[in-house]
Amino acid sequence: MMSSNRRRFLSAAALSAGSLFLGNVFPRRALAQAQKRRFLFAYFDGGWDQLLGLDPRDPATTTAAANQIDLGWDQLPGVYQARGLQRAGNHTFGPAFSPDMLAHAADFSVIHGIGMDTASHEVGRRYFITGRFPRGLQAVGSSTPAEIAAQLGDLSPIPHVSAGVESFADGVPNFATALTVNSIADLLVALTPFTEIDPGVVRAVQLYQDETPGCVSRKLDRDGLASTLLANQQRARSYLEQQLGEIFNLQRTDAEMNGLRALYNIGGGDTALPNSPEVMAFVAAQALKKEVSQCVSVRVTDGLDTHSNWADDQAPRQERGWRALASLVSDLKATPEPNGGGQSMFDNTTIMVFSEFGRTPLFNNLRGRDHFLGNSCLVAGPGLKRGLTVGKSADIGQMPLTMELATGRGVGQPSAEEISSGRVVNVSPKHVIATLLRANGLDPSYLRSDPIGALLA
Amino acid sequence: MRSVVIVPLVLLVACGEEATPVDPPRARPPVTEVMVPDLPVDHPSMGDLSILSRGPRRLSVDQLERSIEQIGNLGPGTVKIPENLALTLGRPDYVKVTEESLSPSPLFMKFMMDLGGIICGQLRDAEPLRAVDQRVFLRYTSKEENLANLLVRFTGIDGEAAAPYVARLSRVYEAGVTGGGTELAGYEAACIALFTSPEFLLY
Known part of the structure; x- marks a missing residue:
């Protein structure tokens, strides 16, 4: 059993070593x-x-x-x-x-x-x-x-x-x-602008969202949660800008x-x-x-x-x-x-x-x-x-x-x-x-x- | 979405007094003091121990409802996010899902923007009809004091730490007044900005 495992380990190690040389070619082509x-x-x-x-x-x-x-x-x-x-x-x-x-x-x-x-x-x-x-x-x-x-x-x-x-x-x-x-109702909400907010107010809110986060936000980012929240806020906005709602x-x-x-x-x-x-x-x-x-x-x-x-x-x-x-x-x-x-x-x-x-x-x-x-x-x-x-x-x-x-x-x-x-x-x-x-x-x-x-x- | 959020501001407005032109009281809502227990004698400083408490979390749906009530000076139990929306925001149904999802996902953030639009819009509409001490936007005479009041209602940030936020909110306010055409639109914009901010949604 031990020799078999050793063989597998060495085989895997050899493959890993090989991949160091092939790594720049094969995965990129496969990924493409x-x-x-x-x-x-x-x-x-x-x-x-x-x-x-x-x-x-x-x-x-x-x-x-x-x-x-x-x-x-x-x-x-x-x-x-x-x-x-x-x-x-x-x-x-x-x-x-x-x-x-x-x-x-x-x-x-x-x-x-x-x-x-x-x-x-x-x-x-x-x-x-x-x-x-x-x-x-x-x-x-x-x-x-x-x-x-x-x-x-x-x-x-x-x-x-x-x-x-x-x-x-x-x-x-x-x-x-x-x-x-x-x-699908959730999806449409995510992809469709909420029309009951005045566009001028929306622009003002986005001004706030585009500014550098405040110091309290940075403290809340110990595990990256505040960054995730802010990134998802931007993603939610990008969904709207792409006008994907009509597809669904x-x-x-x-x-x-x-x-x-x-x-x-x-x-x-x-x-x-x-x-x-x-x-x-x-x-x-x-x-x-x-x-x-x-x-x-x-x-x-x-x-x-x-x-x-x-x-x-x-x-x-x-x-x-x-x-x-x-x-x-x-x-x-x-x-x-x-x-x-x-x-x-x-x-x-x-x-x-x-x-x-x-x-x-x-x-x-x-x-x-x-x-x-x-x-x-x-x-x-x-x-x-x-x-x-x-x-x-x-x-x-x-x-x-x-x-x-x-x-x-x-x-x-x-x-x-x-x-x-x-x-x-x-x-x-x-x-x-x-x-x-x-x-x-x-x-x-x-x-x-x-x-x-x-x-x- | 407006129809699915139950915020009985209409009732509140009906009970409120007509606006009075007197200078309102300056007292801010109290911020709960964080109590730190005394350490035993000879205990090493906590800062030196590199012990971290649990990380920040997103507000749950229940916390969100109660927070909106506090921010808007609404009665307890008056804000009720409907069940289907609450499930989307992460509340468990205890049939298929037994724990609350607290991810600030893109969908959650879109809902927060929409919900902020609804809540802050209703507060804006109710504001002129509310008694001065019940107001959320126009409680003080100066813009800075009103924005500081809004900030503390949403986030508990007060004192020196509030200054940069108030400056930021002032810019939002000015843009809101320009874009929305009224003073209240400026406060509405600041309200929505805070509604979607990490300082409010995380703790």
Whole structure:
């Protein structure tokens, strides 16, 4: 074991030494390529039932008694019962995976067997958002999109938008901090001037804001908080000066906006609510398409925490998220890449679809499912292979199996050598995020984790 | 946004007296004295120990509401930021989020600018109808005293430390009078400037 570790250490040291010479050439070229790309993080809020979505089982061969996995699909509304297990290329999906998302499945890869090491919403969510396991409930480090924006540079009007998803910034430049909004209403407030203040008064206020901070402000800046506040004050002003509000104005009646409302099915029922899955997906797409932002996090559905009422709520709410995501993907595919090359925006967008954890494969006494340590996620993007399924959850009990990173093979009983060599690992969110960063030529070293080599194109 | 902030200034105005042209009292609102505990005998000086207290923080939503009441001479519990706006400003919903976000984010700063516009605009409108001792902008006869009063209401900065701020606020006041066309517009501008300042929002 020791010689293996020593070999790895020396190998890493040699690579580091090599990078001293290559460092001026390769990363800059890779960074230039990444700077033309976009990043989307789509969040299913509440903990999704993998059996209904990304990690289903065949009802013909799976029973609660033999597998400790109770599908319960006979309790679902008829449409989901009729849909059953769905196949698309190498993938299989549960009945809540929407047909329109199924049409895009070949462009995505699925990662199974992700161990979350927590059954807490906050911890699981923050683990997937940052790639680092929280301390208690406190997030460690920055959100992945903030890290990416920091590495890419200040290239777009709002480098990082987070719609309905928590965001964290620790040690990243101010421009990488997210504009975090809970709804499109918040976003419009942020991007639209408040007309009830006399413009002459606004100019006078800005005079004060542009002056050197006072001595008390400097004392309050011990941890940089006053500087952050003042920088964000200037950023808030710059949003207004760029007049970005119309991009997100769903009240517009021109042909483009009419088409978008139809594409995202925004109109009837609660779909027009300012934080509905449909509206949030629209916000994310517009931010990416109109080059307002390069890094977008978006909550595409919520209400998945179905400890009870699972049969009625989980599948429709999860499907609604998939539908919203499918609209977003269709929109990106239909939008030509401004940099040319005959590509669509989708081709240059890295996407990660995640939830904080899965749900138990057996029902509780309320016929609901509780929090589960195992998880799956969906990824796509440049530098990533498409249509692959990597990793595996156990056939009995659905717990995550270890994964051989180079092949993506799920390993039920790894040898001591496989574990000590680092070839076989318990896959966690940090491996997923390291993979996305590496695929785009970005630096994942802060995660101290290897990427899933099997997914790298 | 105006409709979502409940500040019952209208009621306050209705209860207030008509403005009187007498010179108002000079007493400023008291600034709470910071009590420092005595150190034990032979204890090293705290300055030499390089022990830092916790860092500055941003006002929470509750603190913001109570602060606005104090600044505006409003009754306790009269300022209520609606729940959806409070969530955006960081208040936890105790369903998905269980701790208050106290980041002075760009969105928070934009909301503060807008909220400052609403609150200071309402104070401006109410000012001529309020009793002299209830006024926020026109409590004293000189501009400098009024600005110093505004500064102390927002930040607690008084005495020598206030002088540079009053000079700064004077420039804002003059620009506000020029831009807004009235004396009260000058005070309104100074009020909004303080509303969005680190000296008010951090402690």
